[in-house]
Amino acid sequence: MKDYIVRATAANAQIRAFACTTRNLVETARSAHNTSPVVTAALGRLLTAGSMMGSMMKGEKDVLTLQIHGSGPVQGLTVTADSHGNVKGYAKVPDAMMPPNAKGKLDVGGVVGIGFMNVIKDLGMKEPYVGQTVLQTGEIGDDLTYYFVTSEQVPSSVGLGVLMEKDNTVKQAGGFIIQLMPFTEESVIAKLEENLAKIASVTSMLDAGNTPEQMLEIVLEGFDVEITDTMDTQFACDCSKARVEKALIAIGKKELKDMIDDDKEIEVNCHFCNSHYIFSVEELKTLYQKAQR
Numbered sequence: 001m002k003d004y005i006v007r008a009t010a011a012n013a014q015i016r017a018f019a020c021t022t023r024n025l026v027e028t029a030r031s032a033h034n035t036s037p038v039v040t041a042a043l044g045r046l047l048t049a050g051s052m053m054g055s056m057m058k059g060e061k062d063v064l065t066l067q068i069h070g071s072g073p074v075q076g077l078t079v080t081a082d083s084h085g086n087v088k089g090y091a092k093v094p095d096a097m098m099p100p101n102a103k104g105k106l107d108v109g110g111v112v113g114i115g116f117m118n119v120i121k122d123l124g125m126k127e128p129y130v131g132q133t134v135l136q137t138g139e140i141g142d143d144l145t146y147y148f149v150t151s152e153q154v155p156s157s158v159g160l161g162v163l164m165e166k167d168n169t170v171k172q173a174g175g176f177i178i179q180l181m182p183f184t185e186e187s188v189i190a191k192l193e194e195n196l197a198k199i200a201s202v203t204s205m206l207d208a209g210n211t212p213e214q215m216l217e218i219v220l221e222g223f224d225v226e227i228t229d230t231m232d233t234q235f236a237c238d239c240s241k242a243r244v245e246k247a248l249i250a251i252g253k254k255e256l257k258d259m260i261d262d263d264k265e266i267e268v269n270c271h272f273c274n275s276h277y278i279f280s281v282e283e284l285k286t287l288y289q290k291a292q293r
Contacts, residue, residue: 027169
């Protein structure tokens, strides 16, 4: 199944909902960063959330950044997404390990630890919007549920999941975000809470073969679900050698001269996709000349 996001409304537009499947993009991230299974689960959940939250933005050039800073072994996670379904991200310590939790599952909360989350929205204004909340569990879904309620005043339920194969590749990944409008009736809220309490997990729904549309039918059982939009989502990094060249020119003549004087090629790595860019001494000299201008 390809990765995609669906947007929907339900209960006469009292509920808005998003759901997605993200196995391919999470596997791309795992392969690029060689993450441990528990870090794959943590980063995969944040990438999944980022893809859906990015799709909520309306501007062509809007960019969302999710940052988690925690006391656990992974130390931090960063994900950025745009409004077109493109998402990328990395873990500060990609090979961090953690024993399984009490339920025998990957301990995402343990590897993240206690800390805080930043949600940064660059909507083309003078200053980006920045929301910061304290991590509630480190499980990421719970933390984003708390963020939506406290920072955006939107009662929400966020479900995220990553299931691994025995060879540590990604078997399933996806999630949902359910949000209540201000005029939602109490009976709708009660029914939704009842539905959510019955769901075992996102990964169990995906592993049973459910599509994002079918996940929403399960979560929103008893409500008229209307799919309003479908969007492909993928791991996509916009780094390039040309962009790295611009960054090297921007660091200034003195730093470039020091690199040239070392008389060794340099390697620049992209945090987000782990691509490597090599610059020879001759190339550095060319950049130095451009910096002179």
